[in-house]
């Protein structure tokens with residue numbers, strides 16, 4: 001662990017100002033319409049101070065308290081995914097010039113540097129997965145290179161969280177520039193990269209006392225012990241590939257609305273569709289991509305054939321890829337235990353309960 005320094009609430013504002021001076025636009029979680037949403041951040045007191053959160057299958061609720069902390073909740077409604085892998089964007093565009101020659105237009109993004117505050121361990125782990133998947137994607141990489149990440153170690157897991165069982169949290173382990181332990185009196189700050197160190201060095205923050213560090217780490221360890229759900233280890237999850245005919249798929253599908261909320265909120269889902277369009281005058285053509293979903297009928301269409309016609313087949317595709325066959329691609333399951341797919345499922349379908357049901361013996 002790097003040197004741990006004290007970051008008071010006043011010094012938090014100095015950190016935002018310092019990152020602004022380095023050219024970063026600062027983003028942090030703020031309350032909007034009863035939800036925690038990443039938004040522009042200018043001052044510490046814009047953060048959700050005193051806010052607590054309840055997440056259960058099918059519901060996310062915020063509660064106001066007079067507590068001093070700004071990050072006393074599990075995870076916000078968004079993850080990092082939309083900042084890097086845009087929900088919808090053009091991939092290429094051509095236009096016909098006056099001589100009738102088709103010319104390509106450069107439409108690659110030119111993103112501004114962005115510093116995101118409050119990133120959680122589960123989302124850092126999912127980011128590492130997306131980094132691997134999109135390693136040759138210029139759109140993703142252009143944004144990724146401009147991202148400065150300020151993590152917060154979790155102390156208030158939701159009932160839907162299970163990052164301790166996937167090995168991804170609640171302590172942020174890697175992939176951040178700065179990481180914060182929150183206490184009632186302020187923060188303890190660690191650096192995780194040379195640019196993180198360069199960003200905070202001029203602030204001359206005082207060193208934290210060992211007992212303060214120990215207390216903060218104990219709180220995070222306690223958060224891990226409080227998690228109520230557990231996903232089985234990776235080897236056991238591989239067995240989902242042998243469960244194609246298990247009756248639990250049909251039972252889950254009888255509740256599933258095939259809405260795709262779970263794949264939209266998942267920080268690691270990476271599928272997309274591509275659509276071509278042209279202008280009516282025949283002078284412009286564009287190819288765009290949009291987030292896809294295992295639950296969309298067109299996701300299972302191959303060469304004119306629908307290979308997944310039922311909801312049970314689509315749910316099975318999602319879960320089996322996410323937890324089992326993903327391991328062949330990226331050496332680990334694709335789930336980092338954030339619990340969002342459980343909280344944001346309108347039918348309250350619980351991934352961990354589904355895995356348990358599928359583990360039961362069947363004919």
Ligand code: SF4
Nearest residue numbers: 256257259260262345
């Ligand atoms: S599992 Fe839930 S969120 Fe996912 S498609 Fe079905 S109803 Fe929608």
Ligand code: SF4
Nearest residue numbers: 266335336338339341
């Ligand atoms: S599958 Fe669900 S719990 Fe796992 S990372 Fe995706 S949204 Fe989070």
